[in-house]
Amino acid sequence: MDRRVFLDTLAGGLLTAPLSAEAQQAGKLARIGVLYPGGAAPLAPRMEAFRQGLRDHGYVEGTTIAIDVRYADGRTERLPQLAAELVQRNASVIATSGDRATRVVQEATTTIPIVAFTDDLVGAGLVASHAHPAGNTTGISILSTQLNLKRLELLKEIAPKVSRVAALWDPATGASQLKAMEVAGRSLAVQVQVLEVRSSEDFEGAFRAAKKERAGALNVLASPLLASYSTTIIDLAARSRLPAIYQWREHAEAGGLISYGPNLLETWRQTGLLVGKVLKGAKPADLPVEQPTKFELVVNLKTAKALGLTIPQSVLARADEIIQ
Numbered sequence: 237m238d239r240r241v242f243l244d245t246l247a248g249g250l251l252t253a254p255l256s257a258e259a260q261q262a263g264k265l266a267r268i269g270v271l272y273p274g275g276a277a278p279l280a281p282r283m284e285a286f287r288q289g290l291r292d293h294g295y296v297e298g299t300t301i302a303i304d305v306r307y308a309d310g311r312t313e314r315l316p317q318l319a320a321e322l323v324q325r326n327a328s329v330i331a332t333s334g335d336r337a338t339r340v341v342q343e344a345t346t347t348i349p350i351v352a353f354t355d356d357l358v359g360a361g362l363v364a365s366h367a368h369p370a371g372n373t374t375g376i377s378i379l380s381t382q383l384n385l386k387r388l389e390l391l392k393e394i395a396p397k398v399s400r401v402a403a404l405w406d407p408a409t410g411a412s413q414l415k416a417m418e419v420a421g422r423s424l425a426v427q428v429q430v431l432e433v434r435s436s437e438d439f440e441g442a443f444r445a446a447k448k449e450r451a452g453a454l455n456v457l458a459s460p461l462l463a464s465y466s467t468t469i470i471d472l473a474a475r476s477r478l479p480a481i482y483q484w485r486e487h488a489e490a491g492g493l494i495s496y497g498p499n500l501l502e503t504w505r506q507t508g509l510l511v512g513k514v515l516k517g518a519k520p521a522d523l524p525v526e527q528p529t530k531f532e533l534v535v536n537l538k539t540a541k542a543l544g545l546t547i548p549q550s551v552l553a554r555a556d557e558i559i560q
Contacts, residue, residue: 265302266295266515269322269330271337273408274464275310275436278333278504285501286331289508295515310436310461312336312408319344329514331507334460335360336408338373346372349514353507355380355458357525359412366525374520376506377527378498380409380458380483381416387481387496388420390533391453393551394494394540395479398452402429402478404442404469406459413457436465443472454480456487458497466490479543488534489559493543494551498528532556 295301306318319341332338338352352375363369421428431442473480483497536559
């Protein structure tokens with residue numbers, strides 16, 4: 237071989253070898269997309285719980301996986317664009333939160349596996365059934381529709397004279413929760429007033445409408461958008477002097493009156509576990525839809541006192557946590 241050609245070839249090899257090794261290493265990382273419709277990225281404790289679920293399967297961010305998070309900044313109209321970005325980045329799996337985010341990813345791809353964390357996967361028509369999801373989607377249904385009856389019952393226990401309850405609702409989550417609320421309301425002789433919230437600009441008007449119609453209490457329905465604006469909702473409920481029930485214990489801990497629902501961090505970990513199963517080769521169609529395994533009742537007595545409410549002993553006795 238000509239000496240100059242040999243040296244040029246050797247030099248080229250030395251220059252390209254590290255890049256090739258780096259590219260090869262990068263190629264080993266399974267890319268996980270996360271699509272979140274909230275007003276900000278998922279809070280750090282939630283993402284850490286998600287990573288823990290992945291670590292339980294041996295997947296470590298930066299070593300064997302890369303995680304791409306996309307959030308809608310409170311504007312659900314951005315979700316199709318964000319879903320397309322994750323598809324274009326060749327995600328191995330896409331984890332979604334909420335009905336709307338799940339649907340737009342389903343519209344963007346029929347081949348990339350989707351693990352959804354939603355209110356009611358079957359009720360929203362996102363999968364065929366709990367036992368046999370079919371298609372490229374499985375996930376966790378957090379039983380929001382079924383739990384609305386329980387939340388309404390708790391509000392009636394706390395404020396027995398209430399005859400009208402406002403329901404803060406994000407239309408992007410679908411109508412199944414509203415139907416459950418209406419059924420629950422009829423069974424408890426409570427009129428339900430629906431307050432639509434599509435963005436952060438709608439909250440003030442929603443609470444004015446509740447006051448105008450003399451709602452006696454508030455049920456904050458499940459929604460990633462509503463959850464991401466929990467501080468605003470808690471503040472407005474306090475100013476409106478409305479006893480309010482929330483889904484997640486974090487909201488009661490932040491000043492909300494009462495919460496009843498699944499353990500949020502455990503549900504994020506459960507989502508990570510399902511993503512890990514898919515990365516190991518399981519097909520979404522073969523993975524039954526899961527449900528939460530732990531539910532928590534949290535009461536904030538400081539907020540109750542500020543509202544002039546006495547929480548019945550029957551409620552306190554069932555509480556998993558009482559905030560003084």
